[in-house]
Amino acid sequence: MSNDEKRPPENNEKQFSRRDFLKTTGVATGGILAGSLLGGVVTHFGDANQEPHGEGGTTETPESTKGNLTDARVFFSRNSDFDTLAAAAERIFPEDDLGPGAISLGVPYFIDKQCHSWWGFNGKNYTDGPHDFEKTPKFGIQEKLNRGEIFKLGLNKINEIANDEFDGNFWEIDTKDQDEILKKFEANDESAKMNGVRADVFFQLLRDTTIWGVYADPAYGGNRNMEGWKMMGYPGPRMGWEGIIEESDFHEEEPQGLRTYQGGKM
Amino acid sequence: MAKKLDKVDVVVVGMGWAGGIVAAEMAKAGKKTVGLEKGEHIKREDYIGVKDELRFDNQFQIMQELKKDTVTSRNELDETALPIRTRKKMQIGANLGGASVHWAGATYRYWPYEFEIRSKTIERYGEDKIPEDMNLQDWGITYEEMEPYYEKWEYTAGISGEQDPNAPKRNKPWPNPPLKESPSLKLFKDACKELGHKPFQVAAGNMSQNYENPDGEKLNACMYCSFCTRHGCDFSAKSDPLATVIPTALKHDNFELRTRANVRRVLYDKDTKKATGVLYVDENTGEEYEQPAEVVVLAAFAFTNNRLLMLSEIGEQYDPETRKGIIGRNFNGQYNNAFAGVKGFFDNKKFNLYAGAGAMGAAITDFAADNFDHTDLDFIGGGAIELRQYGFAAISSSNNIKEGTPSWGADYKKESLNYAYRALQIWYTNNTMSYWHNYTDLDPTYKDEYGDPLLRVTYKFGSGTKEIMEFGVEKCREIMEKMGADYIKEDSIPEEFDHEFSGGHYSGGVVMGDDPETSAVNNYLQMWDVDNLFVVGGSAFPQFGGHHPTPTIGALSYRASEGIEKYLKDKKQLVKAKTKTTNA
Numbered sequence: 001m002s003n004d005e006k007r008p009p010e011n012n013e014k015q016f017s018r019r020d021f022l023k024t025t026g027v028a029t030g031g032i033l034a035g036s037l038l039g040g041v042v043t044h045f046g047d048a049n050q051e052p053h054g055e056g057g058t059t060e061t062p063e064s065t066k067g068n069l070t071d072a073r074v075f076f077s078r079n080s081d082f083d084t085l086a087a088a089a090e091r092i093f094p095e096d097d098l099g100p101g102a103i104s105l106g107v108p109y110f111i112d113k114q115c116h117s118w119w120g121f122n123g124k125n126y127t128d129g130p131h132d133f134e135k136t137p138k139f140g141i142q143e144k145l146n147r148g149e150i151f152k153l154g155l156n157k158i159n160e161i162a163n164d165e166f167d168g169n170f171w172e173i174d175t176k177d178q179d180e181i182l183k184k185f186e187a188n189d190e191s192a193k194m195n196g197v198r199a200d201v202f203f204q205l206l207r208d209t210t211i212w213g214v215y216a217d218p219a220y221g222g223n224r225n226m227e228g229w230k231m232m233g234y235p236g237p238r239m240g241w242e243g244i245i246e247e248s249d250f251h252e253e254e255p256q257g258l259r260t261y262q263g264g265k266m
Numbered sequence: 267m268a269k270k271l272d273k274v275d276v277v278v279v280g281m282g283w284a285g286g287i288v289a290a291e292m293a294k295a296g297k298k299t300v301g302l303e304k305g306e307h308i309k310r311e312d313y314i315g316v317k318d319e320l321r322f323d324n325q326f327q328i329m330q331e332l333k334k335d336t337v338t339s340r341n342e343l344d345e346t347a348l349p350i351r352t353r354k355k356m357q358i359g360a361n362l363g364g365a366s367v368h369w370a371g372a373t374y375r376y377w378p379y380e381f382e383i384r385s386k387t388i389e390r391y392g393e394d395k396i397p398e399d400m401n402l403q404d405w406g407i408t409y410e411e412m413e414p415y416y417e418k419w420e421y422t423a424g425i426s427g428e429q430d431p432n433a434p435k436r437n438k439p440w441p442n443p444p445l446k447e448s449p450s451l452k453l454f455k456d457a458c459k460e461l462g463h464k465p466f467q468v469a470a471g472n473m474s475q476n477y478e479n480p481d482g483e484k485l486n487a488c489m490y491c492s493f494c495t496r497h498g499c500d501f502s503a504k505s506d507p508l509a510t511v512i513p514t515a516l517k518h519d520n521f522e523l524r525t526r527a528n529v530r531r532v533l534y535d536k537d538t539k540k541a542t543g544v545l546y547v548d549e550n551t552g553e554e555y556e557q558p559a560e561v562v563v564l565a566a567f568a569f570t571n572n573r574l575l576m577l578s579e580i581g582e583q584y585d586p587e588t589r590k591g592i593i594g595r596n597f598n599g600q601y602n603n604a605f606a607g608v609k610g611f612f613d614n615k616k617f618n619l620y621a622g623a624g625a626m627g628a629a630i631t632d633f634a635a636d637n638f639d640h641t642d643l644d645f646i647g648g649g650a651i652e653l654r655q656y657g658f659a660a661i662s663s664s665n666n667i668k669e670g671t672p673s674w675g676a677d678y679k680k681e682s683l684n685y686a687y688r689a690l691q692i693w694y695t696n697n698t699m700s701y702w703h704n705y706t707d708l709d710p711t712y713k714d715e716y717g718d719p720l721l722r723v724t725y726k727f728g729s730g731t732k733e734i735m736e737f738g739v740e741k742c743r744e745i746m747e748k749m750g751a752d753y754i755k756e757d758s759i760p761e762e763f764d765h766e767f768s769g770g771h772y773s774g775g776v777v778m779g780d781d782p783e784t785s786a787v788n789n790y791l792q793m794w795d796v797d798n799l800f801v802v803g804g805s806a807f808p809q810f811g812g813h814h815p816t817p818t819i820g821a822l823s824y825r826a827s828e829g830i831e832k833y834l835k836d837k838k839q840l841v842k843a844k845t846k847t848t849n850a
Contacts, residue, residue, distance in 0.1 A: 124333055125352050126351045140350055215659075216324075238491060263315075
């Protein structure tokens with residue numbers, strides 16, 4: 001691809017996927033492009049995720065054939081929702097010198113898959129009405145909306161605020177402005193008010209699910225290459241730790257995931 | 267129309283510890299017994315190869331699905347209760363073995379003081395010590411009477427422990443030696459000793475060695491894999507009904523287990539004042555069955571025991587306005603009113619906290635029960651202070667951040683990664699009391715899948731609730747300081763009950779005692795009103811003791827089993843009721 005139109009980075013946070021650069025080749029944007037370093041991102045992130053964004057996308061051949069074929073959206077239908085999700089998750093767990101962030105770890109695809117599961121459809125919740133979403137979180141989840149619907153509503157609202165107040169799509173504006181928007185949700189600010197779910201309840205869902213995606217077993221699509229575990233020093237499941245339970249030194253071991261633990265037969 | 271089945275001696279509703287024990291004892295005694303379990307027929311194999319934090323700790327795979335049945339909750343009598351909709355807020359054991367499959371294994375007996383808490387409080391401090399809003403009651407049984415049942419359960423379960431220096435001397439030693447001692451436990455014990463407390467290793471329902479119980483069931487030594495609490499054990503190394511009493515019962519031809527059998531009613535004959543059996547639905551087919559029995563045993567979780575009596579119109583519903591009625595009265599439990607403490611952050615120590623076992627821990631009971639003087643304290647009773655090394659997977663290890671640190675972003679990432687294995691929690695397992703305004707009844711609005719009303723919980727804090735927690739946090743802080751933490755984060759004392767039913771320690775509503783005016787069942791857990799109906803489990807606790815409930819549920823289940831056998835022989839009320847004198 002051509003990097004000719006890439007603007008110089010404003011900071012060193014690797015915030016965007018390679019796809020974002022592809023987008024900017026086809027779509028004029030009014031916002032400031034928060035910088036990104038292309039290297040590393042390609043290494044870590046979705047080579048399978050090269051579809052063009054919106055109308056007038058690039059006609060370049062994506063590198064999708066190289067990537068993980070399970071990295072594709074199966075829940076979110078709008079690119080803008082997914083791009084907002086990825087950028088927001090990256091602010092919650094950003095890439096830095098300690099290691100990869102949410103995007104590199106595959107968290108957006110993790111969340112997409114979760115939304116497409118019984119969990120996203122609230123399949124094991126009590127769902128009878130009447131509902132009163134203003135009573136969440138005091139009484140736990142009370143929304144009529146299910147988790148997947150809450151994600152779509154909330155992500156839409158995030159991007160709406162980005163466009164209204166910061167003149168750009170959420171994934172394109174400066175990280176400081178992104179944080180400012182997310183803080184409005186976290187604080188249940190009036191400007192983030194939605195019909196059907198409290199802003200802070202949505203934010204907590206986004207925050208917690210992002211952290212799940214960082215640290216849950218790679219079987220779920222996040223925690224790519226167990227990089228989340230490696231950063232923490234968590235070794236993953238084993239038959240047992242009888243041999244080291246009394247040791248006073250911290251015992252480090254290369255992590256293993258569920259697939260290895262189960263024998264990875266097929 | 268329900269299909270009527272052949273009559274049996276005993277039908278047991280719910281196959282957790284309580285129902286499993288009754289089933290095994292009836293099977294061994296040669297009684298024709300049917301065990302009905304709402305959930306699946308799960309086995310140890312269901313837990314092999316699934317050591318998965320997200321699935322079990324965050325999405326609660328083995329907890330009851332709430333789609334069909336939950337409870338509603340409120341604080342105030344004039345408030346509208348709302349249904350608890352997600353398993354994050356409502357964790358009830360499901361399937362064969364019940365909540366005992368996912369329990370951690372912490373094993374304490376309740377104290378002599380706790381069984382006679384009203385009498386002994388008055389004896390030492392005078393009646394004025396008891397606040398007006400508190401329904402403080404004796405259990406109708408003493409520790410000395412409970413001792414053989416505790417011992418029987420502990421040997422069935424193969425508990426690994428050592429003598430608590432403060433506790434009454436044991437008649438027989440624990441069946442297995444204590445679990446191994448990790449550095450975090452040692453640090454806690456050393457600090458406690460320096461402060462003059464008497465630390466010991468928490469007795470555990472996790473095997474410290476291979477073990478064969480008196481029924482011939484074999485359990486294996488725990489591997490400290492950490493996938494224990496909220497998980498089922500893949501190795502039969504945790505004391506649970508799947509490894510013990512259920513296989514024992516199944517060895518006998520006179521016992522029959524039916525899973526996915528959802529009991530909707532106890533069938534009750536008002537003229538003879540006898541239960542005649544139960545009505546249940548086969549959840550695979552939707553067909554209804556009537557199972558007649560000489561004795562009906564409700565041994566489900568406290569919620570279900572309460573609700574089935576209400577739906578079946580057995581006993582008088584408690585009414586907080588008149589303070590009359592028994593069923594639903596003295597509902598209690600450990601919610602956000604217990605387990606407060608401190609988290610200590612250590613800059614120069616790193617612990618292997620990803621390893622552990624459910625009940626691996628160290629504790630002191632110097633501030634439990636009435637082991638310390640309450641003259642100048644504005645609460646009654648106490649609890650243990652514990653440090654537990656459950657073993658923590660990655661998601662739960664990502665929460666170690668200091669006060670004021672944001673829960674997301676670069677600062678969060680840096681601090682949580684740094685302290686993932688450098689933070690230790692200790693807490694106070696304080697007792698919780700029953701108050702006149704806390705009770706259960708049937709919800710006026712929300713229904714289950716069959717159109718039956720859900721159980722409604724009305725619960726708020728009463729006198730002493732916050733005071734005992736503040737006391738516990740202060741004591742935990744002293745210990746954590748002595749442990750050398752560089753930074754200590756105190757748990758905040760909650761303003762009010764937050765409708766979170768996690769942890770599984772909810773009890774009462776069908777409480778035991780010696781007086782039918784303040785208790786629903788006698789000390790064999792036989793109903794005062796219905797001689798052939800036994801209501802077994804945590805529902806019998808008049809208030810919640812200062813420790814985890816399971817051993818007391820196990821002991822009471824052996825006591826009840828003895829009572830059921832007595833009843834089958836004599837067919838009468840087993841205990842002479844006392845008139846109301848002590849509970850003014």
